[in-house]
Structures are given as structure tokens and as C-alpha cells.
Amino acid sequence: MAVVQEPDTPARGVAITRAGDGGDDPSGDTQPSEDQSSDDRPSADARSRDAAVVALVLEDVLPSTHVTVGPDGVLVGVRDGLPLTATEEELLAAAPAAREVVAGMSLAGAQMSHRQVLEDVLVVGVLEARLPTAARGSVPGTVLSAVRALSARREEGKAACSGVLVVDDVGEWRAHVEGHDGLLLEPLAVPLTVDERFFAHPATHHYVDGRHSLFVVGPDRSVVGILRLDGAHDPLRVAAGDHLAPALDGPPAFAAVADANSVVTVVGAGGLHLRRRTSHWRLVDPTLLPRCLRLAGMGEGDAAILATALSALSDARTGTFVLVPTADRTPRLAGVVDPSRSGAVLLTHLLGRSLRELRDRHALLGLLGHDGLTMFSSAGELLLTGAIIDLDGIDAAHSGGSRTHAAASASTAGVTLMVSADGQITAFSDGRQLLHLER
Known part of the structure; x- marks a missing residue:
């Protein structure tokens, strides 16, 4: 190792x-x-x-x-x-x-x-x-060293970004992705070799950005090509890892990426999703947020859509919080963020829309990415958005700002998921913290 x-x-x-x-x-x-x-x-x-x-x-x-x-x-x-x-x-x-x-x-x-x-x-x-074959050459540790070093680099005030896909058997993996829609492997005429200082050369992160493209590395640390990915323009697909899934759901492989937030992300098949930020690794299992939502009775498909949207907002460092009430319970409200006539007309226009419809019409992220509480029924229908929780007389049982106190208070009516401006996601139920994810 x-x-x-x-x-x-x-x-x-x-x-x-x-x-x-x-x-x-x-x-x-x-x-x-x-x-x-x-x-x-x-x-x-x-x-x-x-x-x-x-x-x-x-x-x-x-x-x-x-x-x-x-x-x-x-x-x-x-x-x-x-x-x-x-x-x-x-x-x-x-x-x-x-x-x-x-x-x-x-x-x-x-x-x-x-x-x-x-x-x-x-x-x-x-x-x-x-990846037992790659392990014999200490490839996973070497690649993580290289990507982690890259995450500390900045150019022109921005984080340097790139990524690597490590495969355990190059031949089997090539056969798996050959002709696959959304994947294009560009072989290198002269193979490169990955070491801890691989990304010290600017070209490695200028030409391969870790989002739309990845270096493909075999078990001998040789770079066999560049993988071009389709679908990386969609933040929802990226948050769900769908753009990487075809490359990972076959012979053993994992992807390691340094992103625009200077976070190192490791993704593998079967829900493996690890993130390293502020010098520490955290497991961010993509099945955990849907599990929280299903505690409020939300169906599997709707829970996956909403959880993916919240993950995308986390990646964009955009705060929000959502309530899925149980048993027709409603938190005490103090008003709405936008009480204007335009706000009322547009809110009425949106009420009752399903999560699937809002996602397919590219309206879901915009709806969630503003101040106030958004509420969906367990059937995935929009009940309210831009609402203000009434916190008068409520003791602050949790540390944090007003959004944390509002999310904890609202969870007495069901399950709330809160995204902080720094990307952390917290779930509350019955007024207590259920889960905390650092993305």
C-alpha cells in the first residue's frame, strides 16, 4: 500500500x-x-x-x-x-x-x-x-497521491481540476466500453506513466478536466488513453454519478477526481463515493439521502430525484432546505420570502407539479436554490416553496444559523434535508439530527 x-x-x-x-x-x-x-x-x-x-x-x-x-x-x-x-x-x-x-x-x-x-x-x-491487480503495483495509493496534490493547486485564482480512471484489466475494460453510447476512449500513441507528481505538469489538467474527460490508467500505472464522457454538462447527472456509471459498472475500476471546489472525489461501482475536503476523507453514500426521504413515505423514484437535486446544489455550494411532511402535518409558518403579487401568481402556477416534471423541465434546481422552505408531499408533488418558518418561542436545540434552526423545527412535521452554503447536507426528523454528510 x-x-x-x-x-x-x-x-x-x-x-x-x-x-x-x-x-x-x-x-x-x-x-x-x-x-x-x-x-x-x-x-x-x-x-x-x-x-x-x-x-x-x-x-x-x-x-x-x-x-x-x-x-x-x-x-x-x-x-x-x-x-x-x-x-x-x-x-x-x-x-x-x-x-x-x-x-x-x-x-x-x-x-x-x-x-x-x-x-x-x-x-x-x-x-x-x-482492484487486486492494481494493488500489487500500489496504483490506488499512487493515483490518490497525485490527485490529492492536484487539489491543492490553483491557477489564475481557480482550482486546478482533472481526474483518473483506474482499471484492473485494460483489455476487459476496453471490451466493456467499446461502442458504448456516451463514452469515447482516445488511445495515446505514446503511453505516459502516473506517479505522485503526474499533475505537476500543467498540460495534464489543461487538456483533461476530470468532468468531461479522464485519464485511463492500467494496473502498471501506464496511461492508456483519455476517456471522453457524455452528459457531464448536466449537474444532475454529475451529482448522481450517471455520467461515470457506464465506465464503472463493468470490470473493476474507480475514478478519482479533483474538482473546482478543491475536493477529491473517489467513485466506484455499487455506491462507493468518498470525498476528501479540509484534509479529511468522508463517505458520501448516494443511497443515504433517499433512505432519509423514504422514512417520510416518499417513493423510491421521487426520493432519488430529490436527493440528486440536493446533491447538485451541494456541489454548487448553494444552500436550501426541504420538508417532506408526514400524516398531513405542517410546520408553523411566518410568511413567504416573496409576498408580491408576482410571487403569489408564480407560486400558484407551480403548486402541484411533480418532482419528475420539475426535473424534466429543468426547473427543479432553480426552484430549490433560493431562500425559504420548499415542501413536497410524499407523493412527490410541490406543496409550498419560499416559505418562512416561525421560530418564535422555539428553543435553539441545535448549533448553527437560522436555516439550521428552521430545518430542525420543521422536522417535527416530517423529514427535512438542509444544504448549507459550504455544501454540507443534514437530515432532521422529529426535531433531531438524523444524518450529516460532508460533500
Whole structure:
């Protein structure tokens, strides 16, 4: 497993290696040699300490999840109201590798630098488990180092953007995408090789932007071509990952992108979606927001449409909040943002429209992307937009600004989803926080 270093910072003196490197044990478990005395083996207290450190790191990576250490040292994640997803369980399964790294550290109180290293170990561990051939050449760690370094670059005041698609078997992947609508692979006449400084050359992010195009990298770190993507002009398709799905839903592959918000995003098949912002990795499973909405009785299709729209607003760093009421409950309102005659006429014109219709007519993002509460029925019909929540006499049970207090208050009538101006998404139900995602 390659070390993933912060850009332009010295190594921390921590060598991250795959468990079992240099040995014959394919399981990755470190086995004591015959001549190793029992005194040299980690004590039960040390193993428990190491597991507790990894549990703390996992609680940062997994949204709104409490991670505990079982009597056998296995890490278990629990979240109130929402079961863990398959991708969240993948991260928990990567914990043993992180525990071995902890055991090799002189860890004093899980310092910030150590936590960042352990997050990298977890993420790279998940990717290496998915792409075993690429893992042998430490390709996932090398690519993440390169993309992470790119996310720290700025040119003419703007973030540098590009991305890489890593495939485990180039031949199988080529056969999968050949002739696929929306995908065009442009082979390079002279292959390039990816290393940690690959994006230090301006041409690499001038000609391949990570949104409409990606470098395709094989398990030997060679760049075999440039993949052109259709549909990247639609923010809803990008937020849902639909423009990448044809390239990922086949032979093992993952995409790593540095975007215009200086965020590193890793996407894989089966809902794998990780984001690194402010020096920390967070899992952003795309199935979590629809699950929240379905708690209010919203159908699967409508929940997916609304969740995708909120994710697109998060990517655009545009704040909003939405309520799906249950049992005909309605929050106490103090008025509307635009009480003018024009506002009333246009609101009447929109009421009753379905989420699907608003999306297909390219009206949904504009409707959601302004001040005030927007309310949809569990059947996906628009009930209200631009409303002001009456907060008089309501105690501020949650930290945050007026939008947070309004979203928490409105959730006594159902499920609310709030997007902050910095892209974070929070779900409330019955006045309490249900989920918090950092995108």
C-alpha cells in the first residue's frame, strides 16, 4: 500500500505497507515467527488501544455513525434510524490494515497527522480490495497521491481540476466500453506513466478536466488513453454519478477526481463515493439521502430525484432546505420570502407539479436554490416553496444559523434535508439530527 502524502509536505516518518508484504501469508494477517517470543507480541491492551484509535477515525469517515470495539476486537458501526450501507461495511472491513499501521506508530492521543494517515489507509484499502491487480503495483495509493496534490493547486485564482480512471484489466475494460453510447476512449500513441507528481505538469489538467474527460490508467500505472464522457454538462447527472456509471459498472475500476471546489472525489461501482475536503476523507453514500426521504413515505423514484437535486446544489455550494411532511402535518409558518403579487401568481402556477416534471423541465434546481422552505408531499408533488418558518418561542436545540434552526423545527412535521452554503447536507426528523454528510 503506497504512502499517500500531503502535497508539498515532508513525510511524517510513517511507512504504510500492505499487511503481509515480504511474507507468504495471503490473508494479510501478520503472523509471529516461530522464534518470536510471546513477549514480543502485542498485548491485549495494546490491541484494544489500536482498535479504539481506528474506531475514532472511522467515526469521522462514516456519517453519523458510532463505532465500537467488540470483545474479539472486531469494529462494529451503529447509526440510529438508518442501517449501514454496503460501502460503509467495506470501510469497516478495511479496519485491520489500519490497526496494523497504528501498531507501528508511536501514537500519542491519535494526533491529527496520524488520523489523516489512517484515513488514507482505510480508503486505499477499500480500493485495493476492489482492484487486486492494481494493488500489487500500489496504483490506488499512487493515483490518490497525485490527485490529492492536484487539489491543492490553483491557477489564475481557480482550482486546478482533472481526474483518473483506474482499471484492473485494460483489455476487459476496453471490451466493456467499446461502442458504448456516451463514452469515447482516445488511445495515446505514446503511453505516459502516473506517479505522485503526474499533475505537476500543467498540460495534464489543461487538456483533461476530470468532468468531461479522464485519464485511463492500467494496473502498471501506464496511461492508456483519455476517456471522453457524455452528459457531464448536466449537474444532475454529475451529482448522481450517471455520467461515470457506464465506465464503472463493468470490470473493476474507480475514478478519482479533483474538482473546482478543491475536493477529491473517489467513485466506484455499487455506491462507493468518498470525498476528501479540509484534509479529511468522508463517505458520501448516494443511497443515504433517499433512505432519509423514504422514512417520510416518499417513493423510491421521487426520493432519488430529490436527493440528486440536493446533491447538485451541494456541489454548487448553494444552500436550501426541504420538508417532506408526514400524516398531513405542517410546520408553523411566518410568511413567504416573496409576498408580491408576482410571487403569489408564480407560486400558484407551480403548486402541484411533480418532482419528475420539475426535473424534466429543468426547473427543479432553480426552484430549490433560493431562500425559504420548499415542501413536497410524499407523493412527490410541490406543496409550498419560499416559505418562512416561525421560530418564535422555539428553543435553539441545535448549533448553527437560522436555516439550521428552521430545518430542525420543521422536522417535527416530517423529514427535512438542509444544504448549507459550504455544501454540507443534514437530515432532521422529529426535531433531531438524523444524518450529516460532508460533500
